[in-house]
Amino acid sequence: DAKTTQPPSMxxxxxxxxxxxxxxxxxxxxxxxxxxxxxHSQGPQYIIHGLKNNETNEMASLIITEDRKSSTLILPHAxxxxxxxxxxxxxxxxxxxxxxxxxTTLQVKP
Amino acid sequence: ETGVTQSPTHLIKTRGQQVTLRCSSQSGHNxxxxxxxALGQGPQFIFQYYREEENGRxxxxxxxxxxxxxxxxxxxxxxxxxxxxxxxxxxxxxxxxSGVPGYTQYFGPGTRLTVL
Numbered sequence: 001d002a003k004t005t006q007p008p009s010m011x012x013x014x015x016x017x018x019x020x021x022x023x024x025x026x027x028x029x030x031x032x033x034x035x036x037x038x039x040h041s042q043g044p045q046y047i048i049h050g051l052k053n054n055e056t057n058e059m060a061s062l063i064i065t066e067d068r069k070s071s072t073l074i075l076p077h078a079x080x081x082x083x084x085x086x087x088x089x090x091x092x093x094x095x096x097x098x099x100x101x102x103x104t105t106l107q108v109k110p
Numbered sequence: 111e112t113g114v115t116q117s118p119t120h121l122i123k124t125r126g127q128q129v130t131l132r133c134s135s136q137s138g139h140n141x142x143x144x145x146x147x148a149l150g151q152g153p154q155f156i157f158q159y160y161r162e163e164e165n166g167r168x169x170x171x172x173x174x175x176x177x178x179x180x181x182x183x184x185x186x187x188x189x190x191x192x193x194x195x196x197x198x199x200x201x202x203x204x205x206x207x208s209g210v211p212g213y214t215q216y217f218g219p220g221t222r223l224t225v226l
Contacts, residue, residue: 041198043200043219046215097166098202099155100152100154
């Protein structure tokens with residue numbers, strides 16, 4: 001079973017920041033937080049991952065709470081092309097086994 | 111794009127048949143994982159291959175098998191197809207060796223298998 005809890009759906013206005021929450025209260029010390037997204041009928045796309053510190057790349061920012069029990073993925077300026085299912089996954093990142101939950105369906109609206 | 115390719119894009123088979131799906135990893139990647147995604151569900155881990163050896167398996171029966179070749183391309187074979195095998199099959203490749211923490215997997219576009 002997935003070790004994360006995400007809201008099933010969220011809406012965001014185009015051009016605004018999208019903040020996607022994820023709870024992972026049972027995360028272990030060696031587990032990373034990964035975010036992937038899946039646009040309809042395509043393969044999942046890697047977005048970002050982190051262990052303890054906040055991370056930022058060209059796609060998004062990842063904010064991890066100090067106790068590591070939750071995190072937030074931030075898309076700073078959402079576009080219509082960001083409409084997708086977003087998966088938050090915790091994994092030690094040293095095996096191939098990613099356990100996907102149901103994810104959050106983000107709908108970006110004009 | 112990730113550089114991971116899969117073939118064929120779509121496939122229709124009948125119950126009881128056998129199928130082979132193919133994956134070409136991103137250049138230099140030595141690890142490949144396979145996932146099954148049923149409609150409306152998240153991907154489920156089938157198994158991983160690292161340097162041509164199986165290196166971890168999910169809760170799938172032995173009729174799901176795989177191969178990884180010296181050039182790191184990979185195959186997923188499914189025998190005795192069942193209706194529930196209808197799904198999107200995804201492969202994901204990664205650069206770092208198995209056991210190195212925090213590595214990233216890059217997914218291909220998938221093969222849509224329909225079993226009638």
